[in-house]
Ligand SMILES: Nc1ncnc2c1ncn2[C@@H]1O[C@H](COP(=O)(O)OP(=O)(O)OP(=O)(O)O)[C@@H](O)[C@H]1O
């Protein structure tokens with residue numbers, strides 16, 4: 345996200361877990377009481393939730409909307425149960441299972457973090473084994489990423505997302521299946537509409553070179569369900 349601040353945003357989850365020393369409420373998590381999150385879940389405010397390592401964790405609709413409202417793709421860091429819930433919804437998403445290079449290494453990392461008791465470490469290791477067992481459940485994850493060397497893992501993530509040749513400061517382009525399909529610049533912008541002009545000569549190819557994006561079509565509704573950007577050609 346640091347490399348692509350305008351493309352991606354993080355969904356700040358709610359959790360009943362106690363904050364770790366450097367964790368900030370509202371940044372790393374929304375730290376909350378169990379009774380409060382349970383009430384909000386029953387009010388339909390959550391896209392998904394799960395009981396993980398003895399605590400409740402959940403993604404609120406508001407957390408996702410605050411990212412998508414800025415026109416960014418939303419990143420969720422959720423457990424396997426949460427992934428199943430999102431997979432079962434109508435949200436369009438890419439599911440990546442991130443795993444440690446070995447259990448020994450995971451144990452070493454958890455101990456080095458120094459934030460869990462021995463009992464909690466054992467619980468997290470048991471849960472990690474169960475999650476790894478489910479990582480190849482048919483139709484659940486699209487990719488598996490081994491988090492050995494952090495930099496190498498990040499480079500592989502960018503490859504999966506076809507971001508490896510893409511830079512934040514380059515022209516925005518529409519990438520589909522790794523192929524550049526069209527490139528547009530903003531001609532005019534109002535509160536309700538963006539007028540875009542093709543930078544490639546689409547007119548010569550018999551397609552439109554002026555597009556209108558209707559921003560009002562983005563407001564309201566659960567994320568990804570009722571939303572879709574309405575686009576119409578101008579010429
Ligand atoms: N590539 C890496 N190299 C070294 N340490 C790492 C690497 N990736 C993560 N860590 C460290 O390992 C610890 C556990 O990582 P993380 O919290 O991401 O695990 P997790 O898979 O979410 O596990 P859990 O579900 O138990 O939280 C953290 O202290 C993190 O900083």
Ligand SMILES: Nc1nc2c(ncn2[C@@H]2O[C@H](COP(=O)(O)O)[C@@H](O)[C@H]2O)c(=O)[nH]1
Pocket residue numbers: 357358361392393394396397401402403421422423424425426427
């Ligand atoms: N289903 C969900 N799982 C979540 C969410 N936020 C975090 N998590 C997962 O919980 C564990 C533990 O996290 P930690 O911060 O206590 O180490 C980890 O696997 C996260 O992916 C959520 O909103 N929903």
